[in-house]
Amino acid sequence: MVPLSWYLALSAVLFTIGVAGVLIQRNAIVLFMCIELMLNSVNLTLVAFSRFLGDVTGQLFVFIVMVVAAAEAAVGLAIIIALFRTRETLNVDEADLLKL
Amino acid sequence: MEQFAQIQVSHLFFLAFASLAVVAAFNVILQRNPIYSAIGLIVVMCSLAGLFLTLSAEFIAAIQIIVYAGAIMVLFVFVIMLLNIREEDAKADRQKYLKFLAVPLFLALIGVVMAALKTIGNPAASSNVPGTVENVAEGMFTNYLLPFEATSVLILMAIVGSMFLARRESAEDTNEIETALNAANQPTAVEESSEEEVHA
Numbered sequence: 001m002v003p004l005s006w007y008l009a010l011s012a013v014l015f016t017i018g019v020a021g022v023l024i025q026r027n028a029i030v031l032f033m034c035i036e037l038m039l040n041s042v043n044l045t046l047v048a049f050s051r052f053l054g055d056v057t058g059q060l061f062v063f064i065v066m067v068v069a070a071a072e073a074a075v076g077l078a079i080i081i082a083l084f085r086t087r088e089t090l091n092v093d094e095a096d097l098l099k100l
Numbered sequence: 101m102e103q104f105a106q107i108q109v110s111h112l113f114f115l116a117f118a119s120l121a122v123v124a125a126f127n128v129i130l131q132r133n134p135i136y137s138a139i140g141l142i143v144v145m146c147s148l149a150g151l152f153l154t155l156s157a158e159f160i161a162a163i164q165i166i167v168y169a170g171a172i173m174v175l176f177v178f179v180i181m182l183l184n185i186r187e188e189d190a191k192a193d194r195q196k197y198l199k200f201l202a203v204p205l206f207l208a209l210i211g212v213v214m215a216a217l218k219t220i221g222n223p224a225a226s227s228n229v230p231g232t233v234e235n236v237a238e239g240m241f242t243n244y245l246l247p248f249e250a251t252s253v254l255i256l257m258a259i260v261g262s263m264f265l266a267r268r269e270s271a272e273d274t275n276e277i278e279t280a281l282n283a284a285n286q287p288t289a290v291e292e293s294s295e296e297e298v299h300a
Contacts, residue, residue, distance in 0.1 A: 002114045002154065003222040010118045010151075012213035014125050014144070016206055021129030023202035029180060030137045033128055036172065037141060040148055043164075047231075051155040054226035056235045059160045060244055063236065066167050067251040071258035073172045077179045078262035084183050085268075 007048035014041035028080050028090045032073065039069050113154055121147040134180050138173060145169045157231035 014037060021034035043062045050058025083095055120143065127140035145168045152161035229235060240248050268274075 001225050002110055004225075005217050005220065005222055006114060006118075007151070007155070008217055008220075009214065010121065012217070013122055013210065016209045016213070017122070017125040017129060019209065020202045020206040023198045023205070024129055027134055027185075029134050029176065029185070030128070030131075033134075033137050033141045033176065036168075037125055037128060037144060040145060040168070043160075044148055044151060047152050047155050047157045047160060050231070051157065051228070052223060052225050054229050056229055056231050057239055057244075059157050059231045059236050060239050062157075062160050063163065063240070064247055064251055066163060067255065070167060070172055071254050073175055074258045074262045075265065077175060078265035080179065081183065081266045090183070090185055 004048060004052045007044060011041045011044040011048070014038075014044070026091050026093055028083065028092050028095075029077075031092065032076050032080070036069060036073070039065055110154060114151065117147040117150040117154070121151070134185060135177065138176050138180060141176075142169050142173050145173070155231075156228055159231050159233050159236050 018034045018038035018041065021037065022031055025031055025034065043065055046058040046062050046065070050056060050062075080090065084090060087094055089095075124140045124143035124147065128137045128144065131137045131140065145164060149161040149164040149169075152158075152164060
């Protein structure tokens with residue numbers, strides 16, 4: 001059996017890569033992908049703890065996190081499409097005003 | 101001796117999937133073309149599904165492939181292709197200092213987490229409860245029924261919200277939709293001509 005700390009370390013590394021991506025990238029779609037990456041790494045933590053505590057409740061949380069991620073992706077991509085229609089760019093630095 | 105060999109195999113599985121996930125995750129954040137980032141994220145999700153299998157969470161592994169890699173990433177790729185994004189030029193990047201800030205912050209966060217991991221030690225795994233559909237559904241429809249129903253309301257709100265946000269507003273588009281709708285209600289001869297107009 002692989003030790004729990006290996007899974008937690010991998011999860012931490014993936015989460016940190018996601019955070020670094022939010023800092024590095026300026027493309028709104030890639031920022032969303034980095035957020036998905038962070039959600040995925042947290043899912044790994046939940047499943048690992050669920051396995052090591054012998055309780056499937058953690059996997060239930062993962063299910064709910066996936067639903068929230070799907071809703072977030074749908075609304076977020078709709079916002080990105082609306083943003084692209086008005087500004088013709090996906091650079092988040094360009095979208096710094098509420099009015100056009 | 102046989103058990104020792106088994107342990108080695110599971111470790112190898114973990115290392116293979118973990119290294120694949122980390123490399124693909126770096127691919128996500130370092131590519132300039134969003135479509136390559138999307139492909140990297142799909143690889144991350146598939147390798148995480150493999151890790152879920154090693155944690156005996158079969159249902160979550162299947163859902164990870166179907167929902168994440170299948171539905172959410174298709175949505176991302178669809179939007180990338182719909183918007184026909186050109187690669188952004190580096191001149192538009194007003195906050196270059198963030199890139200230089202990202203690397204030390206990345207290393208600092210990794211260091212803090214690894215230091216924290218050393219203190220927790222390695223608890224022994226308790227008895228294996230496989231994450232089959234039966235076991236997951238039992239909790240979902242008994243103790244956690246309310247959160248489950250709340251997620252369905254959330255999905256409904258997301259559907260309505262995204263349709264509202266992504267709709268077109270210009271009068272031209274409204275006219276186009278109205279002619280198309282009228283054409284659908286008219287007899288066949290008129291329908292053909294107006295359909296051509298819509299296509300044109």
